[in-house]
Amino acid sequence: MKKSILIMAALGLYLHAHSQDIVVESALTALKTGNLDEAKTDIDRAIAYPGTHEKPKALHAKARIYMQIQLQKVPKYIESHPYREAAQALMRLAEVKPDYEKADVDMNLFNCAIMYYNDGVMAFNNKKADEGRECMLAVVKIHDLNGGKRYEKYPDDKFPRKKIDTISANANSSAAISFMMDTMYVKAIPVLEAVCANPITKTPTNFNFLIECYSKTNKETELFATLASARKAFPDDKVIRNNEIYYYFKAGRQAELLKKLEDLVAAEPENGDLNFNLAIMYLDMVNNKENAGKIDKPGTIIKAENAFTKALAKYPDNPAFNYNFGVLYYDQGRDANEEMNALADKINEKGQKNAKTEQTQYDATKKNRDAMFAKATTYLEKAETGYAGLISNKKETKEDRSTYKNCLTALKDAYTILSKDDKYKEIKAKLEAFQP
Secondary structure (H helix, E strand, O other), X not given: OHXXXXXXXXXXXXXXXXXXXXXXXXXXXXXXXOOHHXXXXXXXXXXXXXXXXXXXXXXXXXXXHHHXXXXXXXHHHHOOOHHHHHHHHHHHHHHHOOOOOHHHHXXXXXXXXXXXXXXXXXXXXOOOHHHHHHHHHHHHHHHOHHHHOOOOOOOOOOOOHHHHHHHHHHHHHHHHHHHHHOOOHHHHHHHHHHHHHOOOOOOHHHHHHHHHHHHHOOOHHHHHHHHHHHHHHOOOOHHHHHHHHHHHXXXXXXXXXXXXXXXXXXXXXXXXXXXXXXXXXXXXXXXXXXXXXXXXXXXXXXXXXXXHHHHHHHOOOOHHHHHHHHHHHHHHHHHHHHHHHHHHHHHHHHOHHHOHHHHHHHHHHHHHHHHHHHHHHHHHHHHHHHHHHHHHOOOOOHHHHHHHHHHHHHHHHHHHHOOOHHHHHHHXXXXXXXXX
């Protein structure tokens, strides 16, 4: 008795599954006669049955029916984007049975990819980022079916293979940038990694986006590896080059940064910006007390002078370039002044007659001090003029205003030491009138 019940149950399942196959045929018949409502009702019913929902014929039938609804823009269905249901059915079909009606499936998938892409663009334009990303990533999913090899065997004259490669690459790039712009860095990274690995979207801009995402998520190892890859791929791109300098500086990797800057300047000896960055590094090395006795200070100062000179040869009126060159000499003058004060104390302790050596040193140091402050004022004066011009034209930044105040202060000190009373009064008045 139990056996007969099992047989009847199995027979019932078979008959029900068979009836669903009949419903699929009914849906296709309705499609042929143009009765899309009936076709949709039948295919939805058939697909809802567990034994039918992944059958290749049923999936293909659903895709054909929904695509036809999309193409005919049936009013009561069009707002639901019928092609998306068709695309999902086709993608599942490609997984279940990759070779089933392959030419027809592939062309319909291509058409769905175009529709997804256009909808993605429209969604981004309408500030619907989530929908835009969803559409763009659907394009990529279609392209990447069957391990990304679904379209590779088509000759160019039989299928728009290159076009779907391009559409997919651009869709991935759009999704990645959208993730990044919405500060969704963790989600942006794997997409951008794929984007930068793709020859179609392997651009300096996308590399810089990926580098920024790594920075925001504190992935230092990946950041510097990507910087190296980006520099190798685009050695002449200024933004990548500047990013490399910035991130090495930010990470405190001074020795590596110095080597990179020296190599860059050697390759572009007349580049004003690179020479300025290199000069600043030398200036920092000279002023860093931890470097005392570890570097050739006089030699490093000469290197800084040469780099500043080349930078100003390219941009003679740049206030930042002039200011920092002036600081190089101002700091040497200040150091000499401190040395003079120490020598003066020794002279006072020993008495004038017993401190001839110290007095000789004092006189030589004073001469050097005055020479350094005189050199400093040459560049600080030009910097003061440049910053004043920016401020009067309201083109300055907050940093410019701060630097301008420092410039005025340095000039006031230099004029005091050099006994240039008229210039001292002029700068003192400017400093007192300036509102940071």
